[in-house]
Amino acid sequence: MLKLIRNTLADRSTLQTPTGKISWKFLQELNKLQDAQGLRLGNKLKMAHIRWEKQKMKVKLATQVFSSSVADALEFCNTQLHLPQFRGCEETVEFLRTIDAAFDVLNSRNPLGKGYKAPMRTSNKERAEKVLL
Known part of the structure; x- marks a missing residue:
């Protein structure tokens, strides 16, 4: 399912939600920034992730x-950095966190x-339901 979500997002470039847009462009921009600086911002995103085909x-x-x-x-x-190429990425950030939590x-x-x-246990049932529902 993760691969299908990634493929759809990359192929369509943008997914429309009721509250905004989820955009593959932000992932491309993050990779471009990290490659230009020669540093990673605490993630493993590389060109192989962007050109996954x-x-x-x-x-x-x-x-x-x-x-x-x-x-x-x-x-x-x-x-924090107020980079213009990342303006409006809030919906994409929320989407990434939701998918990550559901996967976990x-x-x-x-x-x-x-x-x-x-x-999953009865003691943490509410947390799992919040993510999955």
Whole structure:
């Protein structure tokens, strides 16, 4: 499912939601910025994630695109650095965080996991329902 979401977002460039637009452009701009600076803003986003077509079967690449670290980097570029190419990325940031949280809830298998990575139990049922509903 992560690969399908990534493929759809990359192919269409923009997805319209009731509250705004989710745009692949922000991920491309983040990669361009990180390549130009020679530094990573705490994420693993590279050209292989942007030009995924030759490695489309690698779930790892799709998982790393939809990570909270990429969302944090986009948010930092918008709110702290005030870079114009990241203006309006709030909807994309929220989308990335939602997909990341849903993946963590559904992929939880470690009995010692914390937060969204904790296995589903009656004690954390509300947290999982909030993400999945």
